[in-house]
Amino acid sequence: MSLKFILTKQGLRAILFPIYLDLKAKTGLVVGGGQVAERKIENLLDYGMNIRVVSPQARARIQEWAEQSIIQWQARDFCESDLQGVFLAFVATDNNSVNQAVVEACRKTGVLINAVDDPPNCDFYVPSIVRRGSLVLAISTEGKSPFFARRLREELENTISPAYGEFVEIMGEIREEIKEKVPDITVRKKIFENLVYSEVLDLLKAGEKDKARERIEACMSSWRD
Numbered sequence: 001m002s003l004k005f006i007l008t009k010q011g012l013r014a015i016l017f018p019i020y021l022d023l024k025a026k027t028g029l030v031v032g033g034g035q036v037a038e039r040k041i042e043n044l045l046d047y048g049m050n051i052r053v054v055s056p057q058a059r060a061r062i063q064e065w066a067e068q069s070i071i072q073w074q075a076r077d078f079c080e081s082d083l084q085g086v087f088l089a090f091v092a093t094d095n096n097s098v099n100q101a102v103v104e105a106c107r108k109t110g111v112l113i114n115a116v117d118d119p120p121n122c123d124f125y126v127p128s129i130v131r132r133g134s135l136v137l138a139i140s141t142e143g144k145s146p147f148f149a150r151r152l153r154e155e156l157e158n159t160i161s162p163a164y165g166e167f168v169e170i171m172g173e174i175r176e177e178i179k180e181k182v183p184d185i186t187v188r189k190k191i192f193e194n195l196v197y198s199e200v201l202d203l204l205k206a207g208e209k210d211k212a213r214e215r216i217e218a219c220m221s222s223w224r225d
């Protein structure tokens, strides 16, 4: 087994392992209700997570989300029992000793923690994201330059047009059909490979949806015949 580490001012740190988490119906705790907490919450809202915020004060948008029952907000200081049932926690208060106490409580209970302005105390970092339907590009600089992650996202947003997402959607539909109808995995692999390297994506990029469908049909009929 090979372990990879990078040397930072804080010592040796493991190189980060990127994963995509299903947060549906899981509970996320955000400690703090300021600008950074708001950005983290906004990012989490699309994923079906139950978001609990604990913070004596909260910005107007956080209060609005709570009034609309999109999130729950408790207007008080953090306490350890807030971690009960929590899958992921974020701490973004303006008080270092509170941030440290939340980190320690998480470490004790095994809850993964993101301490936003304190990378050594993060179990995970939040990447910058380009999403086109089910196509998701996550960018990390391993904390070396969040601004650069943002710039790269902006560049990729121009390159990765909605057609890429449409292509992935179509591939998803075809995948189910082929998995059902083609028992031989080597044949299935060939079909998927042909489609991915065909001009279907280019046709979608050019807005030629009918031609793209025709091209897909041609690829599919090659195994039907």
Ligand SMILES: C[C@@]1(CC(=O)O)C2=NC(=C\c3[nH]c(c(CCC(=O)O)c3CC(=O)O)Cc3[nH]c(c(CC(=O)O)c3CCC(=O)O)/C=C3\N/C(=C\2)[C@@H](CCC(=O)O)[C@]3(C)CC(=O)O)/[C@H]1CCC(=O)O
Pocket: 039, 040, 043, 114, 115, 116, 117, 118, 119, 122, 124, 125, 126, 127, 128, 129, 139, 140, 141, 142, 143, 144, 145, 146, 147, 148, 149, 150, 153
């Ligand atoms: C991707 C994104 C997701 C999100 O948070 O939503 C994200 N930061 C974003 C923006 C951003 N954050 C900051 C600025 C101001 C400019 C600047 O500092 O560069 C900007 C730019 C802006 O405002 O756009 C301030 C900042 N951020 C961190 C520190 C602490 C430190 O470095 O010590 C400081 C204070 C530094 C200081 O004191 O000066 C730390 C982290 N920020 C991360 C993620 C994680 C590493 C991600 C990676 O691997 O690169 C990590 C380690 C932990 C975490 O928070 O998960 C999001 C871009 C979303 C997008 O636009 O696409």
Ligand SMILES: NC(=O)c1ccc[n+]([C@@H]2O[C@H](COP(=O)([O-])OP(=O)(O)OC[C@H]3O[C@@H](n4cnc5c(N)ncnc54)[C@H](O)[C@@H]3O)[C@@H](O)[C@H]2O)c1
Pocket: 031, 032, 033, 034, 035, 036, 037, 054, 055, 056, 057, 058, 059, 076, 077, 078, 092, 093, 094, 095, 098, 116, 117
């Ligand atoms: N805003 C930024 O872009 C930025 C960038 C880099 C780093 N930071 C740092 O990140 C931290 C958060 O920044 P911010 O701009 O969101 O701060 P902020 O001052 O807007 O918000 C801090 C929040 O923490 C809450 N809080 C204080 N004590 C608490 C406790 N005991 N329990 C729960 N909540 C508590 C407050 O009610 C407030 O809602 C700060 O330490 C800041 O220095 C901020």
